[in-house]
Amino acid sequence: MDAFAALSQITRLEVFQLLLRHEPDGLAAGDIAAALGVPPNTLSAHLAILTRAGLTTAERRSRSIVYRARTTHVSRLVDFLVKDCCGGNPELCRIPHPLPQSSLSKDDIMPDRPYNVLFLCTGNSARSIMAEAILNHDGAGRFRAFSAGSHPTGKVNPIALELLTEDGFSTEGLRSKSWDEFAEPGAPEMDFVFTVCDNAAGETCPVWPGHPMTAHWGIEDPARVVGTHIQQKTAFVTAARYLKNRITNFLALPVRSLDRLALTSQLRDIGRLDGATAKAGETK
Numbered sequence: 025m026d027a028f029a030a031l032s033q034i035t036r037l038e039v040f041q042l043l044l045r046h047e048p049d050g051l052a053a054g055d056i057a058a059a060l061g062v063p064p065n066t067l068s069a070h071l072a073i074l075t076r077a078g079l080t081t082a083e084r085r086s087r088s089i090v091y092r093a094r095t096t097h098v099s100r101l102v103d104f105l106v107k108d109c110c111g112g113n114p115e116l117c118r119i120p121h122p123l124p125q126s127s128l129s130k131d132d133i134m135p136d137r138p139y140n141v142l143f144l145c146t147g148n149s150a151r152s153i154m155a156e157a158i159l160n161h162d163g164a165g166r167f168r169a170f171s172a173g174s175h176p177t178g179k180v181n182p183i184a185l186e187l188l189t190e191d192g193f194s195t196e197g198l199r200s201k202s203w204d205e206f207a208e209p210g211a212p213e214m215d216f217v218f219t220v221c222d223n224a225a226g227e228t229c230p231v232w233p234g235h236p237m238t239a240h241w242g243i244e245d246p247a248r249v250v251g252t253h254i255q256q257k258t259a260f261v262t263a264a265r266y267l268k269n270r271i272t273n274f275l276a277l278p279v280r281s282l283d284r285l286a287l288t289s290q291l292r293d294i295g296r297l298d299g300a301t302a303k304a305g306e307t308k
Contacts, residue, residue, distance in 0.1 A: 030077035035062060036070045038235060038284075040079055043093035045283050050083070050092035059285035061238050138168045139279070142214045142236070144229070145221040148173025148200045150181045150247045150260070152220050155267045157193040162268075163275055170212065172203035174227050181247050183260050191264070204230055216291070220267070221245060222301055237284065239291035241270050242301040266299035273297065 031037045038060055043051060051059075057067045071091060074080040080091050141159060145152035152171035159169035178200050185195050205211060207230035214236040217229070222242045243266045246259035273294045279287065 026077040027079055030073050030079055033070070033073075035060065035066075035235070036074055039067070039070055040074060040093055042284060043080060043091060044095065046285070047093060047095060050090040051285070052085075052088040052090050054088070055285060056091065059283075059288050061235055061288075138166055139215040140212045141167055141169045141216045141218065142203075142206055142232075143169065143171040144203055144217060144219045144224045145171070145173050146175050146223045147177040147247075148203075149177045149179060150184045151243060151245065151263055151267065153180050153184050153198050153200070154188060154260075154264050155218070155220055155241075155271065157188050157195060157198060158264070158268055159271050159274075161193050162271060166275070168212070170206065170214075171198075172201050172206055174203055174224050174229075176200040176202050181260075183246075183253075183257055187257065187260050187264060206230070207232060218291075218295075237288055237291060239288070239295050241267075241295040243267065243299045244301060262299070266297070269297055269299075270294050 031040060039056060039062075042056060042059060053064070053067060053071065056062070056071075057064050060067075062070070071080065071082070075082060075091075078094060080093055083090050083092070141163075143152040143155040143159075148171055152173065156169040156171035159167055163169070180195075180198055180200055185198070188195050188198075206214065211233065213234045214232050215234070217232060217236045217238045218241045219238075220241050220243060222240075243263055244259075246256070246263040249256050249259035274291070277287070277290055282290065
């Protein structure tokens with residue numbers, strides 16, 4: 025069946041699941057792209073396949089094209105799958121019909137492990153390093169944090185290490201490294217990717233395994249401050265405070281009870297908290 029072929033690809037499956045959760049209102053193509061982190065041209069191709077397979081419909085509303093899932097197709101797919109189940113007695117399969125809303129919840133697509141979070145910067149020497157250490161401490165058991173850079177310096181800023189140690193955060197294993205490490209086979213699959221500097225936000229990132237949710241949490245680079253050690257350290261204290269505030273708000277989110285669209289919106293709101301810089305190409 026065309027429907028099964030269309031849903032065999034992970035991005036199209038996620039699009040269909042997202043649209044099911046937003047029935048009967050549907051979603052504009054731009055909102056779908058933002059929620060799933062899929063480039064608009066790529067999404068258009070996937071939506072065309074889903075529509076040809078009879079799984080979605082498209083309707084122009086004002087300036088947007090809004091897509092909806094054809095919920096009747098869900099029942100037909102279930103009927104097809106269980107028609108010959110259990111010797112012709114599908115009721116023995118204990119498959120609910122019609123498919124309940126709860127079976128399409130975020131719980132079913134969230135990993136059964138701590139969430140992996142990657143903090144990105146250009147040099148991976150200060151802000152992203154501090155964010156990694158803070159989240160690994162404050163989110164222990166629920167989150168695993170990593171950091172990387174587009175052009176790593178290869179050395180962690182000593183003031184960052186000094187401040188983390190004084191505040192009781194572990195610095196073991198912290199190192200400056202390329203973000204390419206996390207796009208290689210066997211690398212941890214990321215659930216969230218946050219850029220903490222404007223340069224990294226404007227660069228073309230590697231293709232991450234899976235479909236992590238992304239947001240820009242830009243703050244000023246404390247390593248660029250010149251002056252006495254006290255003046256430099258004050259800049260790091262300020263940056264660490266902004267990062268901890270964002271991480272505290274992130275940890276308070278009901279991740280499993282929010283769909284991707286709502287969660288993405290919340291993540292971006294966190295990036296606008298005090299101390300936020302403008303993303304590359306934007307004005308404040």
